Amino acid sequence: MKNNPPNEGQPYNYRLLDDQVCVIVGVASLRSIGYATAALFTAHGARLVLLDLAMTHQIASDLTASIAAQVGHTPDVLCLPCDIRSATDCDRAIEQAVLRFGRIDCLVNCAGIVRSEGMLSITDEAYETIMNVNLKGTFNLCKSALKRFVDQRSGVIVNLASLAAQRGGGLVGGAHYAASKGGVISLTRSIAREFAPLGIRANVICPAMIETSMLDGLSEDQLAAVISAIPLKRVGKASELAGACLFLASDLSGFMTGATLDVNGGMHIH
Ligand SMILES: NC(=O)c1ccc[n+]([C@@H]2O[C@H](COP(=O)([O-])OP(=O)(O)OC[C@H]3O[C@@H](n4cnc5c(N)ncnc54)[C@H](O)[C@@H]3O)[C@@H](O)[C@H]2O)c1
Structure with missing residues (x-):
């Protein structure tokens, strides 16, 4: 059998999205x-629909300016407030996204609380x-996007x-947090199995100790103790998680669905 490179015929400097x-x-x-994911996706040519419970005009303009400064061009972006606990909010956000851009290709669920x-x-x-928030919210937004994905195949x-x-x-999180995230893994696998015949993919990332506001609750001593137990001996960067999202959102992972990707510095090798 011929051993083709994965992107035969394409230059290696193409943008992934x-x-x-x-x-x-x-x-x-x-x-x-x-x-971090929004900025990296912009660098790879994506058009963005950015949602958050906390979204305001000021936050939208700060996000846009910051991405432009980081990436070197102003993103084509629609920013909307959305509470993922509400199925109506999720449906409305996806409808507005389709009104603006004509379709949606990808959904990344990064909203969560701990x-x-x-x-x-x-x-x-x-x-x-x-x-x-963590389980029903993820379910709601996946469902809203899937209605569109099914039409698009x-x-x-x-x-x-x-x-x-x-x-x-x-x-950082307690048993309720862990259980909600276990639900997200099961939800993702179920979506992957049910919608694979339509060419729709779903994968899940399990991060740990990524340097965001989620780690702000740890004292310096707690953080030092945790870092000493991480094989890579440091916390992760948001940009490193964004890299995993880019891989799973792009055709680089075109034959992957239902997978769980560990981004944890080696804390859990199984
Ligand atoms: N940072 C880590 O080490 C780490 C580890 C494991 C998992 N995670 C997961 O990664 C994801 C991103 O986390 P982060 O570290 O960037 O946290 P973050 O707090 O910076 O971002 C979470 C965002 O979710 C938004 N949000 C909360 N409730 C919402 C709702 N009802 N509707 C819409 N938006 C809502 C918040 O406003 C916030 O902007 C979360 O799901 C988190 O559980 C993070």
């Missing part, structure tokens, strides 16, 4: 994984808050779970 319309949720902070508390301290309210989903779902509780 040229003209692709990518919806990214969870972008409001310039330190977030969602923002709470650190022992099992016996988790109230009903805290449980529901975590589940509603194409589309890619990248979901963010967590190492917490794999190792039995997080270094």
